[in-house]
Structure formats: C-alpha cells, structure tokens
Amino acid sequence: MTISVDGSDNEKYEGRENHTSSNADENHFDVVIIGSGPAGYTASIYTSRAKLKTIVISGSLPGGQLMTTTEVENYPGFPHGIDGPELMTFMQQQSERFGTAMLIDEVTRVDFKSRPFRIFTGSSSYTSDSVLISTGATPRKLGIESEQEFSGKGLSYCATCDGPFFKNQDIVVVGGGDTALEEATFLTKFGKTVKVVHRRDNLRASKILQERAFENPKIEFIWNSSIVNVKGDKKVSAVVVRDLNTTEEKNLEAGGVFVAIGHEPNTSIFKGQVDLDERGYVKVQNGTRTNIDGVFAAGDVHDFKYRQAITAAGFGCMAALDIEKWLSEKRTN
Structure with a gap:
C-alpha cells in the first residue's frame, strides 16, 4: 500500500502512535529515506521497528533496478529463486507492516545545511532529523x-x-x-x-x-x-x-x-550537499556516515565494488543501526 503524507485527500499514514518524533508536523519525520530498493527498504524495516517515524520516498520506480530483473537466484532464503519485482514487493510490504510511510515521488532538492533537514519533492516538502541516501546507481x-x-x-x-x-x-x-x-x-x-x-x-x-x-x-x-x-x-x-x-x-x-560500460550514481541532487568522489559516488566513513552529521548513505549509491542486492540490504541494515544510535545520542545530550 502506498500512503499519502502530504495532506492531500488521499489516505494519510496511520499507526504512528508508537513512533517518537521531535516535531508534531505530519510532514516531519525521524528518518527520511531517499530511494527504495534493497538498501532503502531494509533500512526502513529496521528504523520503523525501532519506533522511529520513517518515510521512504521511492522515486518514480519503487524497488530500483531489481524491478527490471526477471529472476534472482542468489538472494538467500529463496531456494528456487524469486522474481526481482516480487522480492521488492515483499520488502515493501514487510516495511509497511511496521508502519513505514511510502511515497512514490521524486526528490528534486535537499537542504542539509538547515536543521532539521529539508527534503523537497515534486508535490511537497518534508523535514527530518536524519536522512538516508539510498538512490542507487544506474548502469550506462x-x-x-x-x-x-x-x-x-x-x-x-x-x-x-x-x-x-x-x-x-x-x-x-x-x-x-x-x-x-x-x-x-x-x-x-x-x-x-x-x-x-x-x-x-x-x-x-x-x-x-x-x-x-x-x-x-x-x-x-x-x-x-x-x-x-x-x-x-x-x-x-x-x-x-x-x-x-x-x-x-x-x-x-x-x-x-x-x-559493462560503467554505472552512474544517482547523486546529482546531492552535489554541494554531501561529499562525492570523482565518479559521483557518495563518500562514507565509519560505516555509512557521510560528512554531514545525521546524513547517511547505503547501497550502490556509495558501493561501486559489489553492487549486489544482498550487499545493498546489508548496508541498509548498517545504516539503520547507525541512524538509531545517532538519534538516540543526540536526543539524550
């Protein structure tokens, strides 16, 4: 189920009573995840289970590259393989089960210089105490x-x-x-x-x-x-x-x-906001942290070496744990 969070006449997100937030505004979140796919969906499962108010802004193709993959044979847990779109649908449903808000929209601009962070889409804008960049990379x-x-x-x-x-x-x-x-x-x-x-x-x-x-x-x-x-x-x-x-x-x-003529990381909207390497990939340090305190990255948007669904999911898990710890430390200080 895709959930509207922009105050429109569509169904708004529900089941947030167990989530904590530093702002009562319905468009403010503890965690905004930009991009879906294995990294974004996995991270959202962890952050939502941790009772952090989370939204995934999926882009125009929810699920990322695996939505164009007919069969995935090497993802653990599926001995007979699974279609890429089906795997991504399962991940999305699992995340929604824990209360993640899903928004099919493109992020057009971000402001990581303000606190809370500001994220702008084609239809609305959002604020967040933390951000995960999981926009992936596109094969040339x-x-x-x-x-x-x-x-x-x-x-x-x-x-x-x-x-x-x-x-x-x-x-x-x-x-x-x-x-x-x-x-x-x-x-x-x-x-x-x-x-x-x-x-x-x-x-x-x-x-x-x-x-x-x-x-x-x-x-x-x-x-x-x-x-x-x-x-x-x-x-x-x-x-x-x-x-x-x-x-x-x-x-x-x-x-x-x-x-095999290379990949282009989907990072154009982050130029001047976070440090990118010479190829355009997000630079990370100490796991999944970027140079901006409170902004994290996971998956192919920084991983140009492995580029597998399972490694992207692993980075998503790491990022969620890093985010949960970071928010906890900030809110107790």
Whole structure:
C-alpha cells in the first residue's frame, strides 16, 4: 500500500502512535529515506521497528533496478529463486507492516545545511532529523533501440547476478575496462565462448586483468567495434556489430549480452550537499556516515565494488543501526 503524507485527500499514514518524533508536523519525520530498493527498504524495516517515524520516498520506480530483473537466484532464503519485482514487493510490504510511510515521488532538492533537514519533492516538502541516501546507481546503456526490448531477456548489466543463466551459450560482453574484463573472465565459467566488443583497439583495464583475459582460450576480442542492434524472438539470439573503421556490419550469434560500460550514481541532487568522489559516488566513513552529521548513505549509491542486492540490504541494515544510535545520542545530550 502506498500512503499519502502530504495532506492531500488521499489516505494519510496511520499507526504512528508508537513512533517518537521531535516535531508534531505530519510532514516531519525521524528518518527520511531517499530511494527504495534493497538498501532503502531494509533500512526502513529496521528504523520503523525501532519506533522511529520513517518515510521512504521511492522515486518514480519503487524497488530500483531489481524491478527490471526477471529472476534472482542468489538472494538467500529463496531456494528456487524469486522474481526481482516480487522480492521488492515483499520488502515493501514487510516495511509497511511496521508502519513505514511510502511515497512514490521524486526528490528534486535537499537542504542539509538547515536543521532539521529539508527534503523537497515534486508535490511537497518534508523535514527530518536524519536522512538516508539510498538512490542507487544506474548502469550506462548502449543507447540503441532494441536495448530496452531485450533487457532481462538475455541482455544484462550484471554478470555475477545473471551469468549462471547462460550455461553453454555464446556470450558477448561490451566494454574495455576492469569491470568488462572481470565479467568476461567470470562468464567463461558458464559460457561456451565469450566475445568482448570494444570501441577501441586497446583496453583501459589494469594490466593483470588484461593478461588473464588474453590468456583465457574462451575469450575473443572484437576491436574498434560497437553493437548497433540486438536480435531475437522474445530472447536474445544475435547482435549486430559495426566496425567503426570500415562501418561494415556483421551478425554474431549470442545467447546473452552483458553491458559493462560503467554505472552512474544517482547523486546529482546531492552535489554541494554531501561529499562525492570523482565518479559521483557518495563518500562514507565509519560505516555509512557521510560528512554531514545525521546524513547517511547505503547501497550502490556509495558501493561501486559489489553492487549486489544482498550487499545493498546489508548496508541498509548498517545504516539503520547507525541512524538509531545517532538519534538516540543526540536526543539524550
């Protein structure tokens, strides 16, 4: 159930009598969680169970990247796997059971210089004693028309997540950095062949990763090329590769395509508010704390290394415990 908290004619949040708050305003919260997905939902389960008045502002796609994932086989507790959207729905329902308010809206601006913090959305504004940033990161796309059509149908952005689905198939990996070569090497455990398509004639990846890839008999490189189309009947069966020097195009049979050209952290609204690294990821210290006292981060918005649902959920748990301790200390001082 999605709950309105902006004073409109829609149903308002209920069941808050056990929650503490430093402000009686219905738009003031102990914890505002910006972004849903495993990190945000897990954090909200913990903070709401701790009787902290919590709202999750989910963005336009509640559940994050897993909403576009057909099957998740490696999340503990589901021996036969579970669809990504179903897993996220369960997490949301579990959070709502403990009283979390859910709002489907985009945060357009934040003010972390004021106390309490101020969060602005397309429809309203909110104040909060603490904030969790869990807006995640978005995979860079190929930018071709067929990409969306085959996403989750043989086209993936995570080899660790989806590699086992492609046993004994011809696999194509797009990219030339560390991630691309790590994923290509990983995919040789499952695929019959792995072809790496790269726009240049040299790799950006570290030398050790290049050496491993060049020595692997299953990996073949297609240089100075890009994918211009993905083909198939309900599932990927081939890609069209264009030689960037000659513009010649050819079909490659492929049961799976893995796009590994990087991620963009969803942090544009936080520039100038919290410290970001050179790639735009939120910097954290001592667990999940940012440089702003009372503002925390969890999940892919700061974790550019693991990027798994289970690690995002773990960071969400850590952030909730950090927030609960921080609020308790502030309110007793």
